[in-house]
Amino acid sequence: MGYHQALLTNHERSGTKVKIKAAITYSQEEEFKIEEVELSEPKANEVLVKIVASGVCHTDAVARDAGLTPYPVVLGHEGAGIVEKTGTGVKTVRPGDHVVLSFAYCGRCENCLTGHPTVCTDFNELNFGGKMDDQTHRLQKEGNNLSTFFGQSSFGTYAVANERNVVKVDKDVDLALLGPLGCGIQTGSGTVLNHLKPEFGTSIVIYGAGAVGLSAVMAAKITGCKHIIATDLHDSRLQLARELGATHVINGRDGNVVEQIKKITNGGAHYGIETTGVPPVVRQGLQALRPLGKLAIVGVTPEMSIHVHEEIMAEGKTMVGVIEGDAVPQVFIPELVDYYKQGLFPFDRLVKFYEFNEINKAFQDSKNGTAIKPIVKISS
Structure with a gap:
């Protein structure tokens, strides 16, 4: 199916939740397990994104192996996808938009308000604490909560993120390529x-x-x-x-x-x-x-x-x-896309693609140097 097709009708709905596939990390240094989980639909100021692909970053490996975020957790923080649905109050994106997901920040502290959200006073809690900014979970499996990573958890077929995490990008660039702009390449x-x-x-x-x-x-x-x-x-x-x-x-x-x-x-x-x-x-x-x-x-x-x-x-x-490169993602990531389109920033030369079921191989290849920047394709 194409990028512009809405696919939620292919998933079983249960109240305000949708069943998706996600790569779960249950304990320290354990391989990812792709399983069915439940994702709550977006609340106010949140966006539901169909994940097309997600970059593999060293920070994901550190979180998996060192417990940066409470287990069990769905990692992934370089997501790229298509807006499927928006909660009330969302103004910057709408269904059908192509987006890159980046880090979470509060948008209210002095550092955020002066253009430095990468040093948000709540950065560690919002990105590594395992919960959304309202201190609730969006991911569950069989009634048990799963931690969210970087406010997105993009190692899944869908993700819910705050509008602040979401950056609209041009539709004329391969969306599967763009996820790493959200962290490693931005850094x-x-x-x-x-x-x-x-x-x-x-x-x-x-x-x-x-x-x-x-x-x-x-x-x-x-x-x-x-x-x-x-x-x-x-x-x-x-x-x-x-x-x-x-x-x-x-x-x-x-x-x-x-x-x-x-x-x-x-x-x-x-x-x-x-x-x-x-x-x-x-x-x-x-x-x-x-x-x-x-x-x-x-x-x-x-x-x-x-x-x-x-x-x-x-x-x-x-x-x-x-x-995170001292970036304001909503400003900086579109600039990087423009540089790429002009041939000035050929970051595609760093990339190697993997299918979702090859996620553990992608991490192995990243560790041993076979791949500089692995990207896991999650949906077509």
């Missing part, structure tokens, strides 16, 4: 375009050439950076980084990374983006900056020691955490 590109905003002719180093890092490479090319340096341990990913805009690549196994960066940039990089979360790489990122340089941390990094005077203060350097 890498947004850190460059929204937060660092490198000046024309400056230098930037991207540590890690996965989906987030390669998105940063493409964004840096858009800004006109003179030196775009990508580092990784895999030559295949470094080759792709070159094809997407890196002017230089460095394999971390080949000599002193910091010395190589300082030689290329004549003294150190103006900017760095650390995507790996590996403490020695974080330290490289700081040491490879020139005085007054800035390092953005976007990878989940464990506790580590930093010599604040030598590595930061004495040369006026800055190290800052950036979440």
Whole structure:
């Protein structure tokens, strides 16, 4: 069936709930199980979306394996689909619209109201707490509640999300491709375009050439950076980084990374983006900056020691955490789609598609590096 056809008539309704298929995680490090569950229909300010596809993100794997959200849970937070139904009060989308689902935020706190919803004061509760913002559940199985993830749970045939999670996108772009714009690709590109905003002719180093890092490479090319340096341990990913805009690549196994960066940039990089979360790489990122340089941390990094005077203060350097690319999704995601349509942001080159019943393989391939950005096709 086509994208524009309403399919809820093919599902058994029960009161205000609809039966759908979803990938459930029951316990730590357990494989996904695709089962029938019940999804409540949208309440006020909520949207029912038929999920066409959902990206696979490292955050999904961390949530599955480390219990970021209470079990059992339906994960998935890079959904793309078609609006099926809207609750009262919804004004920005209507049935039939193509949408990308992004992170949840309250829309009321000071950070949200000043254009920084990625640091919403309720971000952790809304995205990892397992409930919607009214503290109720939308997903159940045999009368038992299932946790929601990122306010969407897009590893299912349908999802209910708050209107704030939903971003309308052009219908002339393959909808199955767009889900990763909601998180991973938004994170890498947004850190460059929204937060660092490198000046024309400056230098930037991207540590890690996965989906987030390669998105940063493409964004840096858009800004006109003179030196775009990508580092990784895999030559295949470094080759792709070159094809997407890196002017230089460095394999971390080949000599002193910091010395190589300082030689290329004549003294150190103006900017760095650390995507790996590996403490020695974080330290490289700081040491490879020139005085007054800035390092953005976007990878989940464990506790580590930093010599604040030598590595930061004495040369006026800055190290800052950036979440979700410091983006307002409703503004930024359509911009990325426009860049893609112009041929300036070819993120489709990162993607490998899987069927819904191959979801566990998609996660395995993401972990072992076979796929840079897996996307699971859920409905046709």
